[in-house]
Amino acid sequence: MTRHTLITAADLLPHLADPAWALVDCRYALAAADWGQQEYAAGHIPGAVYADLPRDLAGPVGAGQSGRHPLPAVDALAARLGAWGIDGRVQVVAYDAAGGALAAARLWWLLRRLGHAAVAVLDGGWQGWQTAGYPVIAGAESRAARRFTPQAPAARVADSAAVRAALGAASVRLLDARAADRYRGENETIDPVAGHIPTAQSLPYAGNLDAQGYFLPPEALRARFAAVLGDVPAEDAIYYCGSGVTAAHNILAATHAGLAEGRLYAGSWSEWITDPQRPRA
Numbered sequence: 001m002t003r004h005t006l007i008t009a010a011d012l013l014p015h016l017a018d019p020a021w022a023l024v025d026c027r028y029a030l031a032a033a034d035w036g037q038q039e040y041a042a043g044h045i046p047g048a049v050y051a052d053l054p055r056d057l058a059g060p061v062g063a064g065q066s067g068r069h070p071l072p073a074v075d076a077l078a079a080r081l082g083a084w085g086i087d088g089r090v091q092v093v094a095y096d097a098a099g100g101a102l103a104a105a106r107l108w109w110l111l112r113r114l115g116h117a118a119v120a121v122l123d124g125g126w127q128g129w130q131t132a133g134y135p136v137i138a139g140a141e142s143r144a145a146r147r148f149t150p151q152a153p154a155a156r157v158a159d160s161a162a163v164r165a166a167l168g169a170a171s172v173r174l175l176d177a178r179a180a181d182r183y184r185g186e187n188e189t190i191d192p193v194a195g196h197i198p199t200a201q202s203l204p205y206a207g208n209l210d211a212q213g214y215f216l217p218p219e220a221l222r223a224r225f226a227a228v229l230g231d232v233p234a235e236d237a238i239y240y241c242g243s244g245v246t247a248a249h250n251i252l253a254a255t256h257a258g259l260a261e262g263r264l265y266a267g268s269w270s271e272w273i274t275d276p277q278r279p280r281a
Helices: 008-013 035-042 074-083 104-113 126-133 160-166 218-229 249-258 266-274
Strands: 020-024 089-094 119-122 155-158 173-177 235-238 263-264
Touching: 008 089, 020 104, 089 104, 089 126, 104 119, 119 126, 126 173, 155 249, 160 235, 160 263, 160 266, 173 218, 235 249, 235 266, 249 263
Parallel strands: 020 089, 089 119, 155 263, 173 235, 235 263
Antiparallel strands: none
16 A cells, blocks of 8 residues: 555565665754764665755755755756656655654655655654664665656645745745744744744644654644644645755645645745845744
């Protein structure tokens, strides 16, 4: 059965040697660029290849005009996926050590943007796999290359113009996935300007997870999103964060809850603040 949102470690275990399944280790740390690669080399789920957020899951940063993690070009991402042995017949499973937020949900969303629906995030991530006592292997791995052909996208994008048009609109919800203190502008340690996009509501991605790092049940996630969406349809939400990475976690959670998929403002706060004419709160 194709997996479209989440998969448990127990359900993944029988597929480790299945060439029709591809595992991608997305561990990353903003404060230490090489941390994820080093952790992968020290130990990872057998068969997994490694994806680096800035190198593989983002495009070049434009000086003064883009966010910190712009979307990669479609052709470049397709080539990378093919090099990882992924084509339209492969079930992809992504994992990280942050409950899917850095950057497994980003890969999930990017694959959907290229029309590949057979992708899931490992619920509980790397920690859950280790807690279960499942096998781990060191070193680097690769898969036989395939040709990945992009299809019609399932994921939806909003640019800064669409966000500006949505400011104060009763028919649209702007949802900020950053921690509440960053949303309020009280603890900004990453971007040069603190605050949030006016009229946006705070919906920290961490609230999608329980204390052990597993996603809440779908009914609990639906209630969480209903509290901020109100009477606005889920497909009319625009999700953002600092650089378009953790916002994908909210989209994943909403999709897992059975809600229609909203749009990702991929540039997010780090792009929004590059133009001093854009309002801030």
